[in-house]
């Protein structure tokens with residue numbers, strides 16, 4: 459990576475850059491790769507493939523955004539955007555409708571720097587620095603670019619597992635849902651593990667790696683916990699499912715590395 463924004467400490471693994479490494483990207487430093495390799499190895503010891511986890515999550519994100527764009531949604535608020543990769547939210551949505559408006563939000567300055575470069579010529583898409591822990595501030599900033607009197611899809615993919623406090627997650631979702639008019643949608647994906655022998659110990663070790671990263675930790679949540687975040691919304695079929703199974707027509711690949719867990723995904727519609 460060439461230039462670093464001032465507030466970056468490249469010796470602290472960043473969850474954005476670790477995820478970039480899982481996806482095969484090049485926007486990462488030795489500390490990110492080392493931490494990511496530790497997680498990959500811990501996963502391997504339990505039969506899980508972390509790269510498959512990342513790819514399955516990304517596939518869910520792309521299919522859900524495409525589905526919503528094809529259903530007529532023209533505004534997306536994507537919180538915890540991640541480093542640019544193939545098929546980012548604005549590209550998927552604007553391929554369906556060129557005038558789709560997107561607000562990206564991330565708290566990692568490197569994500570901001572890369573996204574700004576990518577988006578320099580895209581008038582419909584902006585990126586703002588913001589923290590999911592402060593959803594009111596995000597909504598206020600997003601309202602300069604999005605019209606909340608019309609449906610908006612709020613996307614929070616692979617971010618809530620960096621919050622260990624269930625009550626805080628519920629409160630953030632409640633705040634994000636408040637301005638959404640009928641026809642709006644909420645898209646969430648979240649890390650989970652199937653309960654099983656030995657999983658807890660490995661999970662503790664993975665948590666240890668993330669505790670040294672920019673997120674300060676990781677927490678897994680199950681189907682019921684995810685479902686509760688959609689309370690009062692109409693959940694689109696097939697419901698809360700492993701990300702790779704959400705409206706995926708490709709049955710040629712069987713995801714052997716996801717038998718012990720991965721990411722759950724779901725999409726809810728404001729009635």
Ligand SMILES: C[S@@+](CC[C@H](N)C(=O)[O-])C[C@H]1O[C@@H](n2cnc3c(N)ncnc32)[C@H](O)[C@@H]1O
Nearest residue numbers: 474477538539540564565566589590615616617
């Ligand atoms: C695992 S990546 C997911 C990227 C993308 N959403 C996806 O699913 O492919 C998590 C992203 O969330 C960002 N992030 C983590 N905690 C955050 C927070 N509290 N507020 C905003 N962004 C956050 C990270 O910087 C990173 O870019």
